[in-house]
Amino acid sequence: MQAEHLVGRDAELDLATGILRQEGAGAVLLVADPGIGKTALAAEIAARLAGEMVVMRVHGSPALSAVPYGVLAPYLMDLPVEQATSPVAILREFWSQFEKRRGGEGARLLLIVDDAHDLDEGSTQILAELVTAGWARLVATSRPRPGLPAALLQLWYDGLAERLELHPLDQESVTELAEKTLGGTVMASAADVLHSVSEGNPLLLRCLLDDSRADGNLVRRNGVWFLTHALSGNGEGLAEVVRNRVLRTSEAEREAMYVIALSEPVPAAVLDTQVGRETVRSLMDSRLVLSTNGPGSPLKMWHPMYSEALRQIVSPARSLQIRQRMVQHLLAEPPTAEGLLRLVSWALDCGADVEDEQLLQAAFLAAKLLQNPLALAAAGKVGSEVLRPRARAVMAMVNYNDGDFSSTVRLLEEDLGFLDADPSGPVGTGLLWAAARAANGDSSADIVADARAAAATLIKGRPASDPMVGLVGRHARALELAALAHDGQYGELREGLERFAEVLGTDEPDFVMNRVFLLAMQCELLTVEGRAAEALEAGREALALLDAPSDELLYFSDFVLARYTLAALEAGDWGAAGSALDRYSASSALGLIVFGGDIQTLKGLSLLRQGRLEQATELLAPAVEALRIHDPQRLQGLGGALAFYAAAKSGDTALAMRLAGEQDEAAVGGSYVGALSELFILAGQELLAKGSGLDKLRKLPESGPLHRWPGVLLQNLVLRAELGDMPAMESVMDTASSMSGAWAAGWQSMAAAHLGGEGQGFVNAGNLLAAAGMPGPAAVAFDKAALSFDAEGKRPEARQAAVLRDVSEASLGDALVHDPSAEADRSVPLTRREQDIVALAVSGLTDRQIAEKLMVSVRTVEGHLYRSYAKLGIRRREDLGAAVRH
Secondary structure, X not given: OOHHHHOOOHHHXXXXXXXXXXXXXXXXXXXXXXXXXHHHHHHHHHHHHOOOEEEEEEEXXXXXXXXXXXXXXXXXXXXXXXXXXXXXXXXXXXXXHHHHHHOOOOOEEEEEEEOHHHOOHHHHHHHHHHHHOOOEEEEEEEOOOOOOOHHXXXXXXXXXXXXXXXXXXXXHHHHHHHHHHHOOEEOHHHHHHHHHHHOOOHHHHHHHHHHHHHOOOEEEEOOEEEEOOOOOOOOHHHHHHHHHHHHOOOHHHHHHHHHHHHHOOEOHHHHHHHHOHHHHHHHHHOOOEEEOOOOOOOEEEOOHHHHHHHHHXXXXXXXXXXXXXXXXXXXXXXXXXXXXXXXXXXXXXXOOOOOHHHHHHHHHXXXXXXXXXXXXXXXXXXXXXXXXHHHHHHHHHHHHHOOOHHHHHHHHHHHHXXXXXXXXXXXXXXXXXXXXXXXXXXXXXXXXXXXXXXXXXXXXXXXXXXXXXXXXXXXXHHHHHHHHHHOOOHHHHHHHHHXXXXXXXXXXXXXXXHHHHXXXXXXXXXXXXXXXXXXXXXXXXXXXXXHOOOOOEOOHHHHHHXXXXXXXXXXXXXXXXXXXXXXXXXXXXXXXXHOHHHHHHHHHHHHHHHOOHHHHHHHHHHHHHHHOOOOOOOOHHHHHXXXXXXXXXXXXHHHHHHHHHHOOHHHOOOXXXXXXXXXXXXXXXXXXXXXXXXXXXXXXXXXXXXXXXXXXXXXXXXXXHHOOOOOHHHHXXXXXXXXXXXXXXXXHHHHHHHHHOOHHHHHHHHHHHHHOOOHHHHHHHHHHHHHHHHHOOOHHHHHHHHHHHHHHHHHHOOOOOOOXXXXXXXXXXXXXXHHXXXXXXXXXXXXXXXXXXXXXXXXXXXXXXXXXHHHHOOOOHHHHHHHHHO
16 A cells, blocks of 8 residues: 555544654554555554664464464564463564664664454464563554454553544545545546545545556546546456455355345345355454444445455356345345346346346436446347337437437437337436437427427327327427527527416326426526526426436436526525535436536536635536536536636636637527526636627627526626626616525625715625625625725724625635726736735745645645746746745
8 A cells, every 4th residue: 555545644643653752651553444544554654763663563364363473473483493382482582583673772662563453362462561561662453343452452441552543534535645646636526436436445546546547437638637437346456455355255255245246235134044144244243244224134245346346256157156046035025226226237247037127127227326337238138119119218318428419319219209109108308309419419490390290290190189199299399498498589488388388287197297397497497587586496396396206207307407506506595506416426426427527517607606716716627628528418618618717717827728719609509508608708708808808798688688688697797897897787786686596686785885885885795795605795895895994984894894804705715806996907916815825835834734724625725826836927836935025
C-alpha cells in the first residue's frame, strides 16, 4: 500500500507518534477492517520514528498462528534448539538481536506488528512483556474480528496502550486521494461514485482507480478525470487482492464464498444447510460475509466489487453446478429486486434458461437502476412476440442513455411501438422517441408529422368507438405538445394543454401516463410564465405519481425530474432542487455516471444564482467534459454556456476563451433551456470583451415572445444588472413583482433598494437575499448599504452593514462577489479570500495548514492559489512574496 493511502489519517498519525515518543510504556493498537489503511499507517509511523528508534517488524500469519513463537523465528536464528520453548531464553535472544541493531547508541526499540490477530499466544506474551517492562514501544494492527490477542488487550486495559479504530475515508478524503493518485482534478460526480462504490476503503479505491484507468473507463480531458461507464469488478488489481484473500481461507470457506457471491443475497438458513453453520460463522467473524438486515436475514459478501471479482474466478461449468444446487432454495420465496437481478444475471452468465416474463421484469428493473449491460442482455433474450415490443423499449432506453440515438429511434419505430399502442406495454416511449429524434437533429415539424402518420397507420380501419383510436390519438397529441415546448411556443402550449386535459378520463388504461405528462408540461409552462410556486406544486404531484410502484415507467422519471429541478431553481428553492437531483443516484451510484454532467450543470446554475461563483466554476468546467459522453437531459448547450460565463466572471480568461470556441450555436434551441443558454453566452461575451454582449442582451426581448416570458426575462435582467447595467434594475422591479418564488422576491428587493438609493433599503434587501440562500447578492446589497450609510454620515449603521457583508461573504466559502459598478474599470483583482490565502502562503504555511486555519478543504486552497498565480502573472509559489509587494 502506497503512502497516499494515508490521506485523511493525519490526526491518527500525529496522535500515534506522540504516544510513542512520551516517557514510560507506550503502545498503539490500530484496529480496522481490511483495506482501510492500518498497515500503511503503521508503516508511516515507523518511517517518522526511524531516526529516533530501532524498528523491528513482526508479521502475523494464519499459517504460523498454531506454531509457538513462529512469527519471531527471524530473530531467533541463533537460539539453541533445546531453548526454543523457553520464554526467558526467547526474550533474551530477541533482546540481543535488538542490541545488535542499536549499535550501542541508546535508541529505543519500536516493534511494528502487522496482523496481530494471527499471532500465537507465546509470541503475543513476549511482545506484551517488552512493552510492560518499558523496554519497547509497540504498534500493532488488527482486524475487529477475531480482534486483538488477550495479552495486547490487557495493555489497553492497564492504560499502557491507546486503541485507535480506523474508519473508512469520508467523501472529501476519497476525492483528495483520487486526485493525488491520478495527478489531476476528478469530476465531483465521479468522486461521489468512487466514494460510494469503494465505501471509503482505500485499498478498494486504489484498485478501482488503477483498473478503471487500465480499461479506459477513467479518462482525462482538459485536465479533468471522469468515468464513462459503470465501475467493474473485473480488473486485474482487484482480482489480485481477492485472490490473495481467498488463498488465506480454508477450502470450505472458499466454497461458501463462491456460493454467496453467485447467489447473494442468500437466506441464512439455506446457506447453513448448503455449506455448514460453522463455516458461515467463521466468514462472518472475519467480516468477509455480512447480514443484509440483522440476525437471521439474508447474507451477502462484504462488498459488491468483491462479489463481482469472486464470480470471475468461478468457471461457467462450476457456476452452473452451484446454480442447479441452489436455485430451488432461492425460488422458494419471492426474490427481492437485488435477488431477481442476481438470479437472471447468473442464469445468463452460465447459460441456464429463464422464462420470458422474468427476463422482461429483470430488464425493466436493470434499466431503472442503470445496470445497462444486464438490461440489454435480459431484454435481448426475450423470445415471446407479445413481449418483444416491451423488451425493445428497454433496449431503446439503454441506448438513449448511452447516447446512441439512432438505435433508440430504430428500436422504437419497429411496429410503431413509440406510440405505446399496447395499453399494457411500456409507457413514455413516445416521448423517448421524440427526444431521440430531436437529439439526432430532426426538426419538431418532422417529428410531429411522423407521429401523425404513425397514428393514422395504427388506427386505419378501426371504428371511432375502438378504445385504441382514442389511446393512439392522445399519445400523438402529447408528442405535438412536447414539440411546442421544444420550440418555445408556450402560448400555444397553454391552449393545447387545456384541450388535452379536457379529454382525459380517469378510467382510461393509460391515465397515469397522461396525467404525469400533463403535470410535467404544466410544470415547464408555469416556470416560464414566472409562476414558480405553482410549477413546483405540479412537479411534486407528478413525482408522487411516479413514486407509485410500477415496473413500466421508464423515461418519464427523467422527463419530470428535469422540469421539476428547473422549477425549483426558478423558485429559489435550492433544497428542493438538490433533493430532486439526488434522485438520480438514490437507487444506484451509476446515476452519477450517466447523469453526472447534467446533474453538475443544474447544480452549477443553482450555485450561480446563489452567488457562489467559485463553487459553480469547480462543477461546471468538468461537467462540460462529461456531457460530451453522456447527456440524457440534453443540457450540453446550457452546461457549456454556464461554464463559459463562470470562467469569464471568475477571471479565468484562458478557460473562458477555450470554452467560447466550443460553443455550439445549434445546441442553443428555442426552448426555455436554450433561451437560458443564449443569455449566459452573451453575458460571458460581455465579460470577455466589453460591449460585445450587453447590447444583444438588451435587444433579446424584442427578438420574439420566448424572451419576453417572465421566467426568461428576469434572468436576462439580472445578468444585465450584474454586468453593471443599472437601468435594468427598474425592469427587474416590474418583472419580479409579477413572479413567485424566493429568487424573484430577492431580486425585486434589490431593485427596490437601488431605485430608492437609501442604506436601509439595501439592508432590507440584503436580509431578504441572505434568508433566501443567496449570499452573493446579499453581500453586494450589504456593501451598498455600508457605502450609502457612510455617505450619509451614519457611521454605526455603516459598520453594522459592513459586518453583515462580511458574514455573507464568509458563508460563500469562496470568492468575494463585488458590486459590478464598483469594479467596472479595474483589471481582475485578487478576491478577499485569495488575498487571505496568498498572505498565509507568503508567511510560510503549507496548503494543509492554510486549509486548517481557514476551515476549508486543501483542494479549495490549491484552487485559490492557482488562480492567484494567473492573476499575479507568476508560475511558482516562491514568487508570491515579490509579486504581492509589487
